[in-house]
Structure formats: C-alpha cells, structure tokens
Amino acid sequence: MAMHWLVQGCSYGDSLVFQFSGLGAQVPDDDGDELDGMDEALCPVDSFQQGPILDDEINEAIVRPLVHGVKLHAIVDACHSATVLDLPYQCTVSKQTGRWRWRDERPMTGACKGTTGGQAVLISGSSNGKSNMSVLPEPYATIGAMTHxxxxxxxCEPRTTYGRLLTSMRAIMRDSSGNCNLQGPIGGSIRKVANFSGVEEPQLSSAYKFDVEREPFCM
Structure with missing residues (x-):
C-alpha cells in the first residue's frame, strides 16, 4: 500500500501528516474488531479496480509503526471517516453540556489498535452517511466543508488548542454559506464549499486520551 512510505524510518521528533479528501464507505467487518460490526474505508480513484482501503489496513500501515516521540496528524474529509484510523479513543461534543468528551472505542476482542509508543491524532467528522457530490463547472473550484x-x-487562530480548534470548526461548518474566503495561493483559486461528505460535526480520535482544552494544537 502506497501510504507505507509515510512512516518508514520515522524517529523521535518527527511530525507526520496524512490528508485525504474524497469518498468514504463502510463494509461488513470480518474479524470482529468493530463495535458496530462495520469497517470504515477510504475510496481513492482506483478503488473500483483495487478495492477500498480498510481502516484495519490504514491502522497497520501508518498507526502501529509510530514509535515514541513521533506524532501523526491525519485530516480526513470523507463520509464514515470518524474512526477510519481505528484509533482507541474518540472525542465528541456532548449535546447536553457542549463540552468535548472522550469515548472508549477499543475493540472487545482485545485487538491492539494503538501505536508503538508514538501519538496519532485523527481530525475528521461525523456524517449523516449521505454524500453530496455537487459538481461545479469550474475545475478545482470547490473544497470539502470539513477541510474548509x-x-x-x-x-484565524494559529496558536490554539485542540478543543478550540474543534469548536471553531464546528461554528464554521454551521455558519458557512457555501462561499469560500480562504487566503493564500491555494485559497485564491477556491470559490465554493461543497459538503460532499455529509459531515455535520468535527470529531477527533487519538491513540491516547489528553486534555483537549489545554493541549496546544501543533503539526
């Protein structure tokens, strides 16, 4: 699998980034390590020929090899992506208190889904499972709502915490009118925001639990 190169030779102090924006899917779990009985998967352009990339494969390829002192951030904008790295802990917002809280996602089978001492963080989103593939006439004119x-x-806030980052993302998702006002050479060519993944709430998963309100976000 092509993503293996990302972690090859990684060592203390390395900061790695994996980003995917596209289609996600769910398929029946065949090894009993999913609480809901479904594996999450990413569907790259060759998925119709090669098949989707399952969360088990992604976890084995870029999560398990992370050694002490190495940190991976994965930014995934796709439907069914909230647990696509199969990380042990998931952070979601409480509808009652509005605060971020951790949920244990470790499989009942006892299968290890963590790292080899390093840290892995996934920023994704919970979705309604419905993709919205809005096609605009101008190429490269759209960006996914979660990525945006x-x-x-x-x-807006380069020096922030994970909690403030998630809260800001949540507000931007809810307030976005579909117009994009990103800055810089890349942002200048993007004119519209399309919620093609059906993402409704930002979510964070991690190999280890930490205080999201205090931990600085740094890639």
Missing amino acids: SFIRAVE
Whole structure:
C-alpha cells in the first residue's frame, strides 16, 4: 500500500501528516474488531479496480509503526471517516453540556489498535452517511466543508488548542454559506464549499486520551 512510505524510518521528533479528501464507505467487518460490526474505508480513484482501503489496513500501515516521540496528524474529509484510523479513543461534543468528551472505542476482542509508543491524532467528522457530490463547472473550484473549516480555523487562530480548534470548526461548518474566503495561493483559486461528505460535526480520535482544552494544537 502506497501510504507505507509515510512512516518508514520515522524517529523521535518527527511530525507526520496524512490528508485525504474524497469518498468514504463502510463494509461488513470480518474479524470482529468493530463495535458496530462495520469497517470504515477510504475510496481513492482506483478503488473500483483495487478495492477500498480498510481502516484495519490504514491502522497497520501508518498507526502501529509510530514509535515514541513521533506524532501523526491525519485530516480526513470523507463520509464514515470518524474512526477510519481505528484509533482507541474518540472525542465528541456532548449535546447536553457542549463540552468535548472522550469515548472508549477499543475493540472487545482485545485487538491492539494503538501505536508503538508514538501519538496519532485523527481530525475528521461525523456524517449523516449521505454524500453530496455537487459538481461545479469550474475545475478545482470547490473544497470539502470539513477541510474548509479546518483551514479557516487554523488561519484565524494559529496558536490554539485542540478543543478550540474543534469548536471553531464546528461554528464554521454551521455558519458557512457555501462561499469560500480562504487566503493564500491555494485559497485564491477556491470559490465554493461543497459538503460532499455529509459531515455535520468535527470529531477527533487519538491513540491516547489528553486534555483537549489545554493541549496546544501543533503539526
């Protein structure tokens, strides 16, 4: 699998980034390590020929090899992407208190889904499972809603915590009118925001639990 190169030779102090924006899917779990009985998967352009990339494969390829002192950030904008790295802990917002809280996602089978001492963080989103593939006539004119909210939040507050980042992303997702006002050479060519993944809420998963309100976000 092509993503193996990302972690090859990684060592203490390395900061790695994996980004995917596209289609996601769910397929029946065949090894009993999913609480809901479904594996999450990414569908790259060759998925019709090669098949989707399952969360088990992604976890084995870029999560398990992370050694002490190495940190991976994965930014995934796709439907069914909230647990696509199969990380042990998931952070979601409480509808009652509005605060971020951790949920244990470790499989009942006891299968290890963590790292080899390093840290892995996934920023994704919970979705309604419905893809919205809005096609505009101009190529490269759209950006996914989750990706847009992430970039906007980081641009507005570069020195932030994970909790403030998620809260800002949540506000941007809810307030976005579909217009994109990102800055810089890349943002200048993007005119519209399309919620093709059906993402409704930002989510964070991690190999280890930490205080999201205090931990600085740094890639």
